[in-house]
Amino acid sequence: MAGGIGLLTVLVLAGFVGYEVVSKVSTTLHTPLMSGANAIHGIILIGAVIVAGRADSGWALAVGLLAVVLATVNMVGGFVVTDRMLQMFRGRRPEGDRR
């Protein structure tokens, strides 16, 4: 990645993608959207794993591991709760369309 400008480009484009994708979400699904987006930012777990794995003191390791725990709660809990909500959204499907 070509340093700062490359990352900035990604940032701006991702912003537009996020805005466009979400503007098509129906109000019916706003709560799952919020909790789904919430789960996605749990990906900070990647950052937490990296800093915990590079820790060079006991103190840094402890803080890093705390960050890993918190991020995992955010990510895993977020996806599970979103799934629980979404499985309730069953439409009145025509008979025979049931899985």
Added chain:
Amino acid sequence: MTPVWAQLGYLVAAVCFVLALKGLSSPRTARRGNLIGAAGAALAVVVVLASEDLDHVPAVLGAMVVGCVVGVPAARAVAMTAMPQLVALFNGVGGAAAALVALLELGADGAAGPVLLGAVAFTVLVGSVSFSGSCLTFAKLQELMTTRPVIPPGGRVVVVVAVAAALVAAVVVVLTGQLWVGVGLALLGLALGLLLVLPVGGADVPIVISLLNAFTGLTVAASGYLLGNVLLLVAGTLVGASGTLLTRLMASAMGRSVAGTLFGAFRGGSTAGGGEESDRPVRVGSAEDVAILLGYANQVVVVPGYGLAVAQAQHALRELADLLAARGVRVSYGMHPVAGRMPGHMNVLLAEANVPYEQLVEMDQANGALPSTDVALVVGANDVVNPAARDRPGSPIYGMPILDVDAAQAVVFLKRSMRPGFAGIDNSLLYDPKTTLLFGDAKASLTSVVAAVKSL
């Protein structure tokens, strides 16, 4: 440097996240989308463990297991009515994790130069705000504390001072890169989060959850910049953009600006209402009266509100709707965007009771149908049907789009008492001659109406 295959793995994960959000455009594809997102996240975790040269791997894996042990049961056990609290809490811990990551990078001298240090300062400050703000939101929603706006002692002066101090500390972090300044910045961020959320009234809390969600997204994006990790950057930006959009949609659904939501209490007259009862005459009906109105109607629009959720009455409501449908009554649900305590919360609660989502009608469509509706059945809602929002420019909720239930031939309110709603504003529709009131807990009332309809 991250190897190419790992970068490709991150790219796949980022695409999964976009697909996860895109899947939410329809209830049919939403669940699959969420699973794709979870798969992307799992892939990213495998990639980071395999590609980075990491120490302490067993401890890291152990920490992840701990996180799962905490997060999964909480997510499985939570009642659908308590969903907003849980989302707020998950959001808060995500913000805290981002702030800790940035502090560690600062401590390890991983950030050099003003741009990276700027990213550190941003992540630490906003992550801390998001954490303490979310915890306070949780306390308000869980009703561990008052849901009314609380103006901190010293009022806006304290807030201005805290903001100024935080900005100064952020600048010092950028200039010096000292860890202890970073820790101080985090503490200021925690205080600021509390100060920002305290003055927000209960009715406006949904907007705040959404806003804090966007904040956490932005901190994740900033920490992605800091670590040079494109996946964090993309995922954080997606959430930041979507959270911002959602916050604005919510705010306009409530007829107020985002700034007005946050700082309205300082100006007075926001959601802090009087709460006194009026002694004008009202028509109180029995369950049998309501059953006759509903049972012989052609078209009924149900307007559910948070009172329905509190009473756990969604199943009783569904039973009533099924019974009416069997009698040939057309039943639909008029959904106000902010009914419940989170955008779209009411839809989730009704979905839990197996109400087909085709029957859930959005506000504009419901308002088109209401003039030809025989009975509007308002269950545990008040402010979202209050004509004052349309007719009385002086009212605190003036400008908020409402469901025009007063256009229907008859209106039935199921209410616990004559007390005004969350916003504390008297509703003139309650005194209208075409309105019938049935007092009591929503579940008990609905159950007795169901029994009465059965015996018609």
